[in-house]
Amino acid sequence: MEKFKTIKSKSLDDLKKQEADLCKEAMNLRFQQSQGALKNTARCRQVRREKARVKTAMAQATAPKKAKKKENK
DSSP: OOOOOHHHHHHHHHHHHHHHHHHHHHHHHHHHHHTTTSSSTTTHHHHHHHHHHHHHHHHHHSSOOOOOEEEEE
């Protein structure tokens, strides 16, 4: 499991590739769970959260920077 700081520092292409890999792994884990062959059930949760971290980093990378509000007094 990677920290968000390291995920955030990756390029957008790397993040897209990592998201695709995590989607494939999640699908394989779901199949294993349905067949009763899944040994480490906590891995499903880890993959789901890792995928959310990657999607968050991608959204932050593509979102425009917000300008600071000027306060007039």
